[in-house]
Amino acid sequence: MESLVSSWTKELDGRAATATLRQQQGTRNKVDFCSNDYLGLARNDAFQARLLAVAQQEPAALTGASGSRIIRGHADAVAEVEQHIAYTHGNASALLVGSGYLANLALFSCLLKRGDSILLDEKIHRSVHDGCKLSMATKWKFRHNDLTHLESCLRKAKGRVLVAVESLYSMDGDFAPLEDIITLANRYGAAVIVDEAHAAGVFGCGVVHQKGLQEQVLATVVTYGKAFGLAGAAILGSKLLTDYLLNFSAPLIYTTGLPIYHATAIRTAYGFLADNPSLALSLQNLLARFAQQGMKTTSAAVSPIQSVRFSDSTCLLAATAVMQQNGLDVYPIFPPTVAVGAERLRICMHTFNTPSEIDLLGKYIRAWQQ
Structure with a gap:
């Protein structure tokens, strides 16, 4: 225990010395x-007033779901919000989860098996990398927005292949060439997942929706802790995808479902943005x-x-x-x-x-x- 504490102290002191120590x-x-x-x-203020009105209409919705969504923790009201989100984004199905980080853990941890390959843009969010750590698939990184390097990785990739990108990158503020990436992935029989955390809301329902690419990507992740001013995320895709996640994704199965108010607040945000x-x-x-x-x-x-x-x-x-x-x-x-x-x-x-x-x-x- 003493050596562990000593090593932690040394690492934290190292960050403090370089002025890179993180603090809340x-x-x-x-x-x-x-x-x-x-x-x-x-x-x-106007958005907050709408949220307050929603809470006052149904105070019982403020409490927790009290169980996993696959046991007793998935209310009809939450299911209705998921249907609304899917319809709004032009997708067949949607799953609400507690955060964008959890959404990426849920997706990347279970979709592929040993012998398969996940190709990530080198600047994709840390949550995607952490999701891949829970998978037995091989992870490859390709240079940021570099289609030539992506194709080189696609040629070498084994088994079933996923390509993961952000539509709008969180640190660089630049866009992925989504149409070109999808075309290239299709050529090699790979599927594409797009993280829209920083695009959703700012650009309507996101870049995938704006460009009409819903049917050409395997899944899209939108988050509500940024332009929507709330918290949580949604995984968008086919009914087959969401059924698979509910059966094989540990981060979805072994966690408590969303409270009703959390879901209805998200629906309220969609309405507010549509009105403004x-x-x-x-x-x-x-x-x-x-x-x-x-x-x-x-x-x-x-x-x-x-x-x-x-x-x-x-x-x-x-x-x-x-x-x-x-x-x-x-x-x-x-x-x-x-x-x-x-x-x-x-x-x-x-x-x-x-x-x-x-x-x-x-x-x-x-x-x-x-």
Whole structure:
């Protein structure tokens, strides 16, 4: 026990020495440029009023499901919300789960067997990698958005093959070339799974839905802890897929079902976004303002995630400190979240940010990027 504690202390001290020690962060009285609340729903008074009305109509829905969804923990009201989500996204079936992390564990842990292959974009979310650790399939990584390298991996892959990508990447703020990836995967008989955590809500029901690709992907994951201002996630796909997951996915089978209120709040969010299309338009107007600041970023102009690089880690830390001291809540990203040498500020834009706040952010970033 003593040696274990000593090793933990040494590792934590190492992170503290390099200013990369992670700590829990609450709400700070600064301008938010780091949360995933892209459309501002988590702080929207009108949305909160709708949620309160839902809770008041059925207080019993606030309590837990009290069991696994395959025993007694799946209410009819939750099933109705899943049907609504599936219909809204143009899919046959949907399964609600507690988080996007859990959704990816549920998917990647059980779909393939020993002798099969999972091909991951190197910048896909950590939850996908962790899901693969629970699988007996062989995991391969291909270079980010590199179709040539993906094809090389497809040629070598054994057994049944899955290709997994994000539609909008959480750290780089760029998009996957979904149509090209699907075409390439089809050529080699591989299936595609798309994580839409950062696209859903900002781009309607997500990029897969916008492009009409539902029938061409095996599964889509959408999450509700970002643009929807809530928590949880949905796995979208065929009825066969969801039936298989309910029978063979341990993260779904051996966990308590969602409370009714959790599901009805998600349905409420869909309705609120449908009634307020101006939110997504306002975000794009602010992103256009951000683009006018002359900062160096490799992210897509329409992405709410803007990846800002600096000359080195020392410069990144110094710039972050100055911005924090001047009331701008920004967050630096270090390894292992990103590769060594790829440290950056991950700037998140929101509908509640003002033009003057964006101008101030641009002023500080330009000063430190030079």
